Amino acid sequence: MVQGTTSDAGKSTLVAGLCRVLVRRGVRVAPFKPQNMALNAAVTTDGGEIGRAQAVQAAACRIAPHSDMNPVLLKPTTDVGAQVIVQGRVLGNYAAQAYHALKPALREAVLESWQRLGAQYDAVIVEGAGSPAEINLREGDIANMGFAEAADCPVIIVADIDRGGVFAHLVGTLDLLAPSEQARVIGFVINRFRGDIALLQPGLDWLEQRTGRPVLGVLPYLQGLTLDAEDALPAATAPAEGAFRVVVPALPRISNHTDFDALRLTPGVALEFVPAGRALPPADLIILPGSKNTRADLAWLREQGWDAAIRRHLRYGGKVLGVCGGFQMLGEAVCDPRGVEGAPGDTEGLGLLSMRTELCAEKQLRRVAGRLTLGGECLTGYEIHAGESSGTALGRPLCSLDDGRADGSISADGCVAGTYVHGLFDQPEACRALLAWAGLIAAETPAMDVLRETALDRLADAIEAHLDLARLNRMTGVGFSR
Incomplete structure (x- = not known):
């Protein structure tokens, strides 16, 4: 499972890239996100609805998207309410407080979808939502560590260095987890790095010594990577003259x-x-x-x-x-x-x-x-x-x-x-x-499908070049070293 220190840390992208890496090694793999909140959605082959990021991850796996890949999708209708979609179908509109009362039932649906995927594929790569250190959302959690504990799933935490404060993000996130949750974290990935890696190395050494966990890789900032956004609008650019x-x-x-x-x-x-x-x-x-x-x-x-x-x-x-x-x-x-x-x-x-x-x-x-x-x-x-x-x-x-x-x-x-x-x-x-x-x-x-395929292969190339896949394979046995 890939969890992040923040929203937009790179969870969706890392999961898509890991999926494509495994596919290129002959592993039958599927993506999974227990709970997603997004207004960008896709229609699945079984006639359901999932977050668009999971549809892109399915494309990375070279399989058709299925509603089990995102069993709980929240589509905000107001600042305090959302439409709740379970296994591809609308359950109803719920206020935030009422939604939390649904979590025990939703947890069953999440684990049911997880088990179905696990029975069909050699590997399932899971994406968390937001941050596992959101203390106010810990009770009944089905999106991050709550799911990882129920599924007995090892966790990688990814952080975006381009935001600044990457070491504080990683150490703070780890420290705010319960001891059993901390034990699940097998390593870190730092995302969107640009510059001389030698200047970053003292910080990486400190992080590993401070936490007792390895930095599995530092991914470069990939300019112009054409992948569908999970939710955020693209950054504005000034129009060229005569455009x-x-x-x-x-x-x-x-x-x-x-x-x-x-x-x-x-x-x-x-x-x-x-x-x-x-x-x-x-x-x-x-x-x-x-x-x-x-x-x-x-x-x-x-x-x-x-x-x-x-x-x-x-x-x-x-x-x-x-x-x-x-x-x-x-x-x-x-x-x-x-x-x-x-x-x-x-x-x-x-x-x-x-x-x-x-x-x-x-x-x-x-x-x-x-x-x-x-x-x-x-x-x-x-x-x-x-x-x-x-x-x-x-x-x-x-x-x-x-x-x-x-x-x-x-x-x-x-x-x-x-x-x-x-x-x-x-x-x-x-x-x-x-x-x-x-x-x-x-x-x-x-041709967007061609650009998407090119981007997924480019992403997988970067992961193969910058992540310690042999070490990740030893930790998970998923098949990264085939």
Whole structure:
């Protein structure tokens, strides 16, 4: 099990890399994260829903993602509540306090999924969540040491040296663990190092002497590693002069923002996530992204004054695209009579497409393939949504799917479009067509699956070069020395 001193220490990346290392040695391996909190999700082959990081780790294992790989997924709907998904299916919405009462039952589901994976694979590499030293969350823990104790699992702790204070992070984390938990920690990994390793060596020697545990490796900072983010938005960069500008409002409950990775990586495109408190900058294309709480995020959009900015953008000839929750916002109303995402009620939409959406208790989860109606370009992707949309706008669909359904809409004037399909930009042909519709002709769009595979192999190369895999193999017997 890989645990971290903090969120974003490199747990997801290290697990993905270790999985690819084992696959290259002929080991049948699967990833596992007992509990994840993330708004970036993926649809599994068994029709469930898991964190996107586990889907990437499954790709590292060269296997299809399965709901057992992330048996508990929390998708925040407010600052104090989340939708709880167990073994791929929605259990319900729970406030933070109520969720803790569920943990005994969730622990059973976690161990059940763990045992099923263990019976199918030679090795399972587990990822923790946040930090095991979060004292307020220790009781009933199923995400870190609570799971490691129940599964009798050895633990590696990883820390990010780029944040600063790496030795304090590691020593402090270890010291805050119970004696039985400390005994599980077999070593440390330091992540994102850049510089002369000789200057770090005195600190490594001190750490090993202070804790009695080895530093299993120091991983270099890998610039430009193209892997899907677990949750955090990518860092902002200044747009180049003359770039084709794509603007995405950074909704409070933005979900599946990895949809737009291909756009960020397209030469000549400057994609910007715009936070609260800022005016929407000039743009060629505005994309309304997915949302875990569509009505609340629509209200937030209005509070920023961005509804008026979107209409002004359209008057000046710009294009607007909505994806999933963003597509729902483009209609005349979003109705939630059952309180699926919050208090029951209706919210007026932006009125840019003639349709209404009603949120339903049953979430729609499916992988899809088909073609864009723009010019017949091939697409693949997935749907994760609770809404059912209806109205005359759907008579002009954006996508024609292989299962016989039409999806999305494009306005009569061709300036506004929407879809329920996530991952639409990952196929170069579809990405080029959508950019051409928005005004950028013949863009050199990347193939995201190829970039992901290249990144996973690059990551595995770095692990093989910088981690003591022979020692790790002796400690775990997992198969790193095959």
